[in-house]
Amino acid sequence: MKKAILSFTLVIALLLTSCSTLVRIDTPNAPGATVKVDGKVWGNTPVEKELSDAIWETYPVEVTKEGYKTYNGELEKELKVGTFIGGFIIWPFWLWTYGPESYQEIELEPLDGDK
Numbered sequence: 001m002k003k004a005i006l007s008f009t010l011v012i013a014l015l016l017t018s019c020s021t022l023v024r025i026d027t028p029n030a031p032g033a034t035v036k037v038d039g040k041v042w043g044n045t046p047v048e049k050e051l052s053d054a055i056w057e058t059y060p061v062e063v064t065k066e067g068y069k070t071y072n073g074e075l076e077k078e079l080k081v082g083t084f085i086g087g088f089i090i091w092p093f094w095l096w097t098y099g100p101e102s103y104q105e106i107e108l109e110p111l112d113g114d115k
Contacts, residue, residue, distance in 0.1 A: 023075065023100045024048045025061070030108040033065035037075070053080055053099025061106075068108040075100045 026046040027033040035042045037059050042049055051059060059075040078101045087094035 019096050020050045020052050021099050021102050022048055023051050023102060023104060025104045025106065027063060027106050027108050030065045030068050033063050033108060036062040051100050053083065053096040055095055055098045059100060063106050063108060065108060068110055071106055071108055075104055077101065
């Protein structure tokens with residue numbers, strides 16, 4: 001009986017957690033902008049890629065398109081609720097509770113005189 005409860009608890013904890021998030025980056029006002037994350041080219045918007053939810057990870061992003069100012073910043077992060085709850089059962093899961101938001105919308109600013 002104890003093994004069944006332990007197994008059930010582990011299964012629930014694993015179902016509540018994920019170590020990564022599928023991230024989509026889009027530039028609605030400038031489709032086809034080039035996206036670099038952590039210095040690596042992802043491609044042209046909209047783009048998607050799986051990224052780690054590890055709390056120590058940061059993701060610098062650069063978005064460029066001719067006729068627009070270059071955007072430099074970091075991807076927005078959020079608390080991963082399922083992993084946070086799973087951390088009450090197995091504490092190391094808390095190390096993956098603050099990862100990138102799944103949808104990142106970046107507004108590029110046109111260069112002077114361009115609309």
